[in-house]
Amino acid sequence: MQDSPLNIVRGRDVSFIKEVEAESGQNVSNCYQCGNCTAGCPAAFTYDMQANQVMRAVQLGLKDQVLHSKSIWMCLSCSTCSLRCPNNIDVASVMETLRHMARRENIVAVPRMDKFWMSFLNTVQAFGRSFEIGTMVLYMLRSLRLTTDVDLAPSALSKGKLGFKPHVIPDGGAKAVGRIFKRYQERAKREGVRP
């Protein structure tokens, strides 16, 4: 809840609009608010701001509001919005751009999504390939949601679908992947953004 009416003159951040447009390659002023992005969005019911509202807020340059939105974390990247947009805007790319920008500014509105992604990537960093059990364990520890999907474990395990051992790439590939991550993290540190 806001405690005063939104002042769209003071709240407007023009450089934010330009930055979003440059990074996503989309012209946000093309949006005429038909709402088709929202109409087809499979994650719409989890959003605090609907996709069309995110687009509107970007048009108005409301940086704070947008970057603190949970929606940009809940987006499934399924591109239905981009496919159906009558103005050829790649809405999914705008959502992704906003998420990248939020992370860079260290704004994480849905920590468990970030934790899940990082858990996944940490296993990749370690072994070069992803490894379901490893991801799950890491995620459960980090999110303190120790019962996540444990109901699935028996059936999955019995079918041999989840391996207990990670797959390690032969020929030192795992190390090469580790180096990619390391360089990425170092660069993020250098640039002062969240890796």
Add this chain to the structure above:
Amino acid sequence: MNIGYYPGCSAKGSSLDYELSSAAVCRELGLVSSEITDWNCCGSTPAHAISSELSAALCTRNLMQASKQGADVVMTPCPSCLSNLLHAKERMKNPEFRKRVDELLDEPSKEDLPEATSVMQMIGRMYNTGQIAAHVKMSLAGLRIAPYYGCLMSRPADLMNFGDPENPTLMESLLAACGATDILDFPLKTECCGAASGIPHRPLSSVNSGRILELATRMEADCIAVCCPLCQMNLDLRQKQAGRQAKTRFDMPVLYYTQLMGLAFGCDEKELGLDKLIARPDKVVDKIKALNTAVREAQGGKA
């Protein structure tokens, strides 16, 4: 054409059955490829969710490995991996982006990275209906199949090159070549199942996969045919969760299209990983057998 095979991580874990059945189908058809020896994870959704550059770096390494072993084209069963590989290849055309990615790699990227495509498209490209039909030992005629592609396979249309992004039909043609006659016109075939949020936000996947399972059930499908490991896991492994969300119980076998093709080709069920499915596919297998027996008897009767 030298085809490099990129299995993707789930092939070694949750979608072992996809891997097995794809291999069986390719073997039957004579589609030869060699696995990229040193492949790594494409980064899947988490990588591009946090950074396009990291995602591109992971994918570019794979494409370079493929290139080193002389592949002109990289083929993968997983739409998510394919989408990441293609996005990376496209973004690397931008010199600034390329420079940033090269900073992350051990060696600078090559200008001409190999093409990437899906196993399904490769089969479609290399074999016509007649060539596929020639391998069929047990027709899929009469089996009511709901084809389901998921959201990644056909879009973005200009990148994935998979026909009409709203209404792809390649899977139908492959199954039809295997004799399938009752392929449903499944309206939700490209809707997102929500798998990407399966772990961190269960309702998101339950609601969306529930809707798909519900319509397939209502349309009296015998099974759903899929081509994406994430979709399969979501619709099959999480079928109970979806049922709980929708206050019902689903009993819908969710098979990879390669498993169906493999059954038609007369492959061994174990070889196709049918035992790995949670929702039992027995009634599907039984129905195929029964229908084929009936046809054979009818023909025998006539003769």
Add this chain to the structure above:
Amino acid sequence: MRIGVFVCHCGSNIAGTVDCKAAAESALALPDVVYATDLMYTCAEPGQAAIEQAIHDYNLTGVVVASCSPRMHEPTFRRTVERAGLNRYMFEMANIREHVSWIGKDMVANTNKACELIGMAVAKLRNNRPLYAQRFDITKSVLVIGGGVAGIQAALDCADGGIPVILVEKEPTIGGKMAKLDKTFPTVDCSACILGPKMVDVAQHPNITLYACSEVDDITGYVGNFDVKIRRKATYVDWSKCTGCGTCTEKCPSKKVPDRFNENMGLTTAINIPFPQAIPKRASINPQYCRKLTTGKCGICAKVCPTKAIDYTMKDEIITVKVGSVIAATGYDLMDWTVYQEYGGGKYPDVITSLQYERLLNASGPTGGHIVRPSDGKEPKKVVFIQCVGSRDKSIGRPLCSGFCCMYTAKQAVLTKDHIPDSQSYVFYMDIRAVGKLYDEFTRRAIEEYGTEYIRGRVSKIYPDGNGQYVVCGVDTLLGQRIEVTCDLVVLAVGIEASHGASHLAEKLRISYDQYGFFLEGHPKLRPVETNTAGVFLAGVCQGTKDIPSSVAQGSAAAAKVLALFSRDKLENDPQIAHVNPARCVACGKCIRCCPFGAIKEETFRGQLKAKVIDTVCQGCGICTSTCPQGAIQLSHATDNEILAEVNLLCQY
């Protein structure tokens, strides 16, 4: 040559940033300039008088006025010099207002530029020649292409004004789209009741010749004298014998023919009359489905026809007519909405177009005015209307608003409630565009009195739910939520495009058209009925989206233009046209190939082939002049030498 230069101050409009006095003085140094002065308001009465006086006093043979744009006052000053006895083409203008004083404040640069522009005008004028218009006879009759409501109105008004009218309609009946409608907004009066009498008037008017089932094959000529070739398509029925009794349609055994008039919502017979009020009320055979014509075995209609009108051997016939003017009223067609795969791309039977719905509502339609679902014939209780399908959608290349869908959707929602009182209608809309008289009030009634749910948002997908109903996935952007409606019938307000084939007709008429095939008017505001081809006028939706009252109004407006044109017995041509110098022409024919108007022909001149411009056809574009390698064909008033004089004045180092 004796040239006078007049530099206008235009009050302070020019003099504010140009030293007009200095500019006039500098002009005196130019060759042939014998007089130069600056005036306060050259276009005003005293200014014009000063020019006339100077022409007399200094025996001027040419005049340059440096003032505003020639697009503004060139005609004014041409009349001025003509009054003083000069030829109107011995006059040039230098545009030192729009192109100088209004676009910069640098007095030095502006004055220098003004002097150069005056220099260019003088240089051109020194190469000018007097030109004289020619008068020619005209044919006082008009061709109206398209028999929709706009064409009907134009034809009736011209005919009432005493002008013979030839009305060409490609369908077997006139009436156009309006004849298919059930009711019209915002009055909800019966479409057939208001259009029917007009259609009958067309049939009965002594000044109107109607060619239905006909198309314009070719048009040549120019304003006042067009030669038109009309193709009368074979109907396999001799219309001079047919009485429209309908016996043949009753007996025809080929009964599974898609009914085009009913927008394929029902079936008809291979020989048929489109609808009971058709004008002309004559039967025609659809050769694609006629058993006699496809298999050679049948001939029932010929046997039962009481007047022996059936003729299976009929061929297309070409007739030639001469007219002095043309009114294009070719209307529109719906765009191909099946590109919307997310709406089923046409494979769901209960997802239909608004025009199809109109036929369901219509008492003379395939269901006798009962609204039923095409799939199972049941009455729908929940009806969803989706607006802007194929309008305002850049992703399929159609950013235009079709203009009247908002209104007819409201009307159809109202009629749905009238037909099925326990029904509920939902309208997905982006904006309600209801700008006509009583329009907004009407949409409010649809909402307030008829309980139509208006939902602001587009629809992302429609799919059958497996239980015989359809799920419409939309959004309510006012609520900020994704919403779904389960319904029995979906009506799409499909966007319009110009009538199929309009662009081909435009090329025959030599008028311009936009990317959707709509014809371009002469000026978007001041010449909305004219085209840039003299003698060709526009009526109705062929020019751009319009509702019925606007179409009728433009039909009358086009007729007024024709009547005004024909109020004179002879027309005058513009002498700024091309001329061939036979001494230099080698008859290579390049000009003939390039002329967009067919205005150049080959003729024998003293035993040799030469090009020859047809004065009355030439429009003065000059493509021929820039095409002719040896400069043998010159566009008067824009000759090579006139343009080169300007180039050489500017570029001489």
Add this chain to the structure above:
Amino acid sequence: MPVLEGKELRIVAFLCNWCSYGGADTAGVARATQPTDLRIIRVPCSGRIDPLFVLRALLNGADGVLISGCHPNDCHYSAGNFYARRRLEVLKQFLPILGIDDRRFEYTWVSASEGQRWQQVVTSFTQRIHELGPAPRLEDAEPLLEMADMALKPLRPLGTGQKAPLDELKACIKSKIKDLDVVIGWQQGYDAAHTVPLFMRTEEDVDRLVWGPFNVNNPATYVNEMIGKAVPLDKVKKIGVVVKGCDSRSIVEMLQEKLIDKDNIVLFALPCEGTFDMARIDRELGRYSKIDKVEYDEAGVTITADGTPHRFCITDYAQGKCYNCSMPLAKDADDIFGTAPEITGTPSTPPELAMLDAMTLEQRFSFWKGEMDRCLRCYACRNACPLCVCKDYCIAETREPHFISQEWNVREKIYFQYIHAMHLAGRCTLCGECQRACPVGIPILALRQQLVRIIGQLFDYKSGMDSTATPPLLCYKVEETNIKQREL
């Protein structure tokens, strides 16, 4: 008139009356501030703008030339801007080979309502010209002389053509000569190493017909004056022409342009194995008083002059065009004898053009200054051209219209040569007669080679190949797939 020193550059604009001039007016009415350099010439239509106006302006010292017309599909005359787009695009791509920066020339579309766009067009174009600075002047350029390296690989084996079925051809001509006024071919000239045109009227004349690598002339050059459109109707003849593949393209082009009537001409064809570059042979022979004999072998000839034998291998001494020839045998001839050899490989860039391609803009500008300064304006190039059908009324020698003066300076010489080239755009078949005829050896063929290359790339078109095709500058497409206009 001089420009404002140090402040303005000379920028000339041609605007169509209906759209762009109106757009400039709209900008003025809106008081849209613009740079003062631009001078507008008002023309009825962009289709009226002869590319030669632009060349005239650029040669006479304009620093930039801007053209603006109605947007495609909006032309007041329905198609003028479509023609303009093709012609102006060809001009734009032609300028660099002349050593003129093509950024000094631009064409664009502005409608009468687009005042703001006009302001932006003027501003950005003026800014562009100021960034480029004043245009280089011919007077200031240092002449540069350079020779092209003629070494090329042929697309088929070259030879001396002595196995061609000449006798069969002669028999055929004899059987038809009664119905023809004349048949054009070649006969031995003043010695065995040169040929001159042969005009056959009797069967005896036919016996003098020769075939071989000395048949360098293009007989199509004589066709227009015998059966062209300008010939008085009662004097039109019925003629026959013996053609090499390249010669036939000139005639096909004339048919394409409807300059001659197919009914009046019969083509006889033999397979050509290449012709000699006589300029190089004469250079090699040096001064001599008499050719004693010419002996043929399969790969070349041995010319004995003043008792000294000189061996010339055809592969080393062929005309430039022969190496790139992919049609040694006319395919549209009425009577064809012999068979065409197989063509392997694709044509390479002609040597004259390759030399220019390797130069900078400044070098090309200097090169043409040096070369054209030697032009005598003898018009031999024009008179040798089979497609210069208006040579008797050439604009080089008239004041109606007065494009070019008789002033003896390099500017007017250059302008004449550029006019000649532009008049051949989309028509020239690269028969090379112009360059062969030039008494001072200016490589003017390079200009035509560039135009042929441009036309090929823009319109996917090769002249003189199909008598039913429309020449590309006499037609247009609504959507031009290969024309990529620059944004302004």
